[in-house]
Amino acid sequence: MASGSRRKRVVPGLLNKIEGFSDDINEALIIPHEDAVVTASDDKTLRVWLLRESGEYWPSILQTLSSAVSALSYNGETRRLFVGLGSGAITEFQLSEDFNRISLRRNYNSHLNRVTQMTFSLEHEWLLSVGRDKTFQWYSSDTGHRIAGHHADAWCMAVQFDAESQHAFVGDYSGAIHVIKLDKRSLTIVTSLKGHSGSVRTLTWDSERRLLFSGSFDQTIIVWDIGSQKGTAFELNGHMSAVCGLSYSQHTRKLLSSGHDQKLIVWDMEVTRTETPSWKESDICEMCKETFFWNVKEMWNRKQVHLNRQHHCRQCGRAVCDACSKNSSPLPKLGFEFPVRVCNDCHEKLTDDDQKSTTMFFDMKHEVTSIYFDPTKGHLLTIGSDRVVKVWDVKTVMKE
8 A cells, every 4th residue: 555545543632731730730620511621739729721712721710728639520410519628628619600600519527638539429419539548438419418438448549439339449559449339328348359569549430331440550450340240350551650540431432541651541442351361380380390499399309400480471371481481472362562471382372463452552741640531522631740731632542
């Protein structure tokens, strides 16, 4: 095919930058169907930014609060905005129809330390929040009263809620995810999901297929198949640093992820993936049968000395020595987007299709601390450690 007729690679289009913060930005969101962005910052400001005729975003509301603004949750139908603070307090505001005014609705007696995330269910009139006081809190947004709560062993970092089944998912700093059933005025701890070796930084939920996605400081994403009730989970490995932002598009079945490596990864969740195999443990290489260096007794019996280290094939999970696992390859169907160690046997069997990637990688050009995707316009916010919010058009990317 002639080079002039080749299909151009789609990329996110940078629409705008929102700047002017004197401290870190903790969260930002897009008001659905509007050219409006809400930001929360450690500089104690809550701001609503509107896109002006000049093509730039300017604040229509700038509210200075008593402490750092650490978390946001917004409901577009009612224009209710929930604001979490570094002090642990939560305040509910009402936005005007033109988004130029804000009024206080109520205060919630909430956390004893920084609020890290909140989610609001209009269907149940419930507000759920988590914080650095190691608690999950459940409130009635009708009355403002606390219904119940749960105390974890570590900072609670992220929360998601499935309105249909009334299950909350709480990710904490130890790497655990607590599954909590909410029932009228009581809660039950169903289980704890353990798979991450670092803190859980972000969660997102696929309500249709009942899949929970968790992103962690350990650089991995885990997809938990909650709906099957079989304990199935598989990893997505594509980031080279902490994963801090996840967002799922129900319509296109695409998962967006970003983090400290400055990359945006678009994962096609229509692709069939499988669980990574469990690593087998052995005192000898399962291919050549040579002993590993700690198996002194066997080396003595054989009258041989080896300094073989144990490695594992990511394709089959077997314990192998270095000589029997010299090759590396991406394994996208197992969630490995970059080359990983495979044993010689598995490497010989790999096909081009086995190594073909179905994900897209993009450079966001700043270290991302969180993201927000608006499906109504196909716009994405990346919030950076550089105290800049970038507004991207990802419509074409999501259609690929």
